[in-house]
Amino acid sequence: MxxxxxxxxxxxxxxxxxxxxxxxxFAIFSFLGIALGVATLIIVMSVMNxxxxxxxxxxxxxxxxxxxxxxxxxxxxxxxDLLNTIHQENIESAYPMIEKQSIISFRGQTKGVxxxxxxxxxxxxxxxxxxxxxxxxxxxxxDDGLFLGWRLAMELGLKTGDRFSLITPEGNQTAxxxxxxxxxxxxxxxFNYGMHIYDKSFVFMPLDTAQNLYKMGHKVTHxxxxxxxxxxxxxxAETLSKRLKDEYLVLDWKHQDQGIFHTVEVERNVMxxxxxxxxxxAGFNITSSLIMMVKDKTRAIGILKTFGATxxxxxxxxxxxxxxxxxxxxxxxxxxxxxxxIYIENIQHFIEYLIQAELFSAEAYFLSKLPAxxxxxxxxxxxxxxxxxxxxxxxxxxxxxxxxxxxxxLKE
Numbered sequence: 001m002x003x004x005x006x007x008x009x010x011x012x013x014x015x016x017x018x019x020x021x022x023x024x025x026f027a028i029f030s031f032l033g034i035a036l037g038v039a040t041l042i043i044v045m046s047v048m049n050x051x052x053x054x055x056x057x058x059x060x061x062x063x064x065x066x067x068x069x070x071x072x073x074x075x076x077x078x079x080x081d082l083l084n085t086i087h088q089e090n091i092e093s094a095y096p097m098i099e100k101q102s103i104i105s106f107r108g109q110t111k112g113v114x115x116x117x118x119x120x121x122x123x124x125x126x127x128x129x130x131x132x133x134x135x136x137x138x139x140x141x142x143d144d145g146l147f148l149g150w151r152l153a154m155e156l157g158l159k160t161g162d163r164f165s166l167i168t169p170e171g172n173q174t175a176x177x178x179x180x181x182x183x184x185x186x187x188x189x190x191f192n193y194g195m196h197i198y199d200k201s202f203v204f205m206p207l208d209t210a211q212n213l214y215k216m217g218h219k220v221t222h223x224x225x226x227x228x229x230x231x232x233x234x235x236x237a238e239t240l241s242k243r244l245k246d247e248y249l250v251l252d253w254k255h256q257d258q259g260i261f262h263t264v265e266v267e268r269n270v271m272x273x274x275x276x277x278x279x280x281x282a283g284f285n286i287t288s289s290l291i292m293m294v295k296d297k298t299r300a301i302g303i304l305k306t307f308g309a310t311x312x313x314x315x316x317x318x319x320x321x322x323x324x325x326x327x328x329x330x331x332x333x334x335x336x337x338x339x340x341x342i343y344i345e346n347i348q349h350f351i352e353y354l355i356q357a358e359l360f361s362a363e364a365y366f367l368s369k370l371p372a373x374x375x376x377x378x379x380x381x382x383x384x385x386x387x388x389x390x391x392x393x394x395x396x397x398x399x400x401x402x403x404x405x406x407x408x409x410l411k412e
Contacts, residue, residue, distance in 0.1 A: 003313075003316075009317050010321045010324060013293060013317070014027060014321050014324060027289050027325060029289070030286045030289045030325045030329065031325055031328055031329045032329070033281065033285040033286075033329070034282045034283075034285075034286075034326055034328075034329025034330060034332075034333060034386055034390065035329045035330075035336060036278070036333065037275070037278035037281070037282045037329075037333065038279065038329065038332075038333025038334060038337060038382045038383070038386050039333040039334075039337035039340065040275055041272075041275045041276065041278070041333075041337070041378075041381075041382045042333070042334065042337030042338065042340075042341065042374075042378060042382050043337050043340050043341055043344075044271050044275055045268070045271070045272065045275075045375065045378040045381075045382075046337075046341040046344075046375065046378065047341075047344070047370065047371065047372050048267065048268040048271060049268075049373040049375050049378070050372040051264060051371050052264050052268070053371065054194075054195075054371040055195075055264065056253075057128065058128065058193065058195040058198070059195075059253065059256070060230065060253050061126055061127065061128030061129060062126075062128070062129070062195075062198060062202075063253065063256055064226055064253070065226055065230050065233045065252065065253050066225040066227065066233055066236055066237050066240065066250065066252050067222050067223070067224060067225070067250070067251045067252075068082075068086065068223045068225065068240065068244070068248055069221060069222035069223075069248065069249050070247065070248055071246075071248065073219075074216055074219035074221055075220050075221070075222065075223060076219055077096040077218050077219060077220045078218055082244070082248075085240070085243050085244060086223065086225060086240065090227055090228055090229065090232050090235075090236050091225055091227055091228075091236065092227055092228045093125065093225075093226045094223050094224070094226070095118060095119070095122040095223065095224045096119075096207065096220040096223055097116060097122075097207075097220055097223065098116070098117030098118075098205075098210040098211065098214065098220050098221050099114065099117075099221050100114075100115050100117075100169075100210070100214055101114055101115070102115050102166050102168050102169070102203075103166070104152070104156065104164055104166055104167075104203065105164060105165040105167060105182075106157070106158055106162070106165070107156075107157070111155065111156065111201075112201070113152065113201050113202065113203045114201055114203070115166070115202075115203045115205055115210065116202060116204050117204075117205045117206065117207045117209065117210025117214075117220075118204065118207050119206065119207045120141050120142065120206065122207075123138070123141065123147075123204065124138065128193065129191070129193070132191035132192055132193045132194070133147060133189045133190070133191045136189075137160070137189025138189070140188035140189060141188050141189065141204070141206060142206055143206065143209065144183075144185045144186050144209065145185075145187075145188030145189075145206070146187065146188055146203055146205050146209075147188060147190070147191050147203065147204040147205075148187055148190055148191070148203055149190070149192075149193065149199035149200055149201065149202050149203075150190050150191065150192045150199055151196065151199040151200035152199065152200050152201060152202070152203070153187065153190045155200070158187050158190075159190075160187050160188070160189060161187060163184055163185065163186050164184070164185060164187070165182050165183065165184055165185070166182070166183055166203075166213070167180050167181070168181045168182075170215065181213070185205075191204070207220070233253055233254065234252050234254065236252070237251065237252040237255075276385060279382075279385055279386050279389055282329070282386075282389075283389035283390060283392065283393035284393065286322050286325050286326070286390055286393040287393045287394070287396060287397060289325070290318055290393075290397035290398070291396075291400070293318070293321070293397070294318065294400055315399055318394060318397055319391070319394050319395065321394065322391065322393055322394020322395075322397075322398070323391060323394065325390060325394075326386055326387050326390025326391070327387070327390075329386065329390075330382070330383050330386045330387060330390075333382070333386070334379055334382070334383065337379075337382075338379075341374045344370060345370060348370050
């Protein structure tokens with residue numbers, strides 16, 4: 001596209017001599033503007049990707065890809081017709097679950113918790129849950145041995161082996177009214193799931209223990225389904241919903257926590273739009289730099305035209321200058337942004353140490369650490385938008401340079 005002559009002149013103009021040093025100095029700001037815009041876009045998009053990915057992994061690991069529940073009453077776990085309907089080609093496994101709200105009490109302290117009743121086999125089959133506790137604790141997950149989140153345990157002052165009480169909403173009927181049911185349990189282990197809401201308010205209980213505590217017999221509140229391909233969740237949920245008719249409610253993972261994922265997606269798109277404006281502003285820096293360069297090189301342009309340079313050649317020279325700024329700035333931005341993402345946790349800890357304050361609150365953002373996932377798609381998007389904007393930004397001053405009359409230029 002650009003001849004050797006055009007590239008040589010462009011580089012000579014860009015890296016000016018001492019007399020014209022101001023133009024090169026101004027061009028440096030154009031390099032930095034593009035680089036910082038691209039780097040910021042990559043960093044923020046990577047953090048948003050990481051946040052969404054970690055949030056999705058955590059929620060799916062806890063709740064499953066598809067949930068089946070009976071609308072008016074608990075599900076009979078021995079319902080063979082239901083189980084046969086659920087087990088189809090795309091389904092990897094299905095687990096009966098109990099999920100109930102209760103109150104935990106220890107040494108005069110009380111706190112509302114969500115109790116999940118599941119078998120030890122179900123717990124170990126879920127990789128995120130399995131990794132959240134040590135092997136020794138898994139052997140104690142039976143009878144009255146329960147798992148508590150580490151934040152919950154720390155808040156109440158509980159440790160492994162301590163006994164505490166659980167109070168259920170469903171009570172025993174007496175002559176004096178309903179008395180809440182209360183039972184003593186032991187801390188079999190403390191899990192660290194890595195998601196604030198679960199570590200602070202969830203309790204895991206063996207399924208048979210939960211059925212006894214909540215007087216459910218062989219029934220469960222719902223069935224969690226895990227698929228071979230998580231992207232098929234909507235299709236599987238729709239298929240199951242048609243087969244099970246109106247008696248059952250079938251939800252995929254997107255609808256179970258629809259508000260959270262919708263909010264994350266909206267925030268990501270808004271941030272993408274806002275940060276793209278940074279690159280657009282950097283594009284204006286290129287335009288300003290090239291306009292000043294054209295003004296400074298007016299006489300040189302006249303000399304080039306006198307020696308036979310065409311209007312198109314002059315135009316391409318200044319377009320190539322804009323593209324060089326765009327390419328170099330983009331390259332620097334990709335490198336800077338990628339390094340920042342790779343070492344983001346170290347950078348976070350360093351900044352927190354300097355300011356003596358927490359940058360990433362687990363209470364506000366659900367997760368216990370700042371996540372970041374570097375995406376080739378986001379890098380290509382940032383490169384594309386910066387290159388296109390660099391080209392557009394250089395077009396007007398390049399056309400202006402190409403349209404200069406040689407005689408008038410030499411008078412400057």
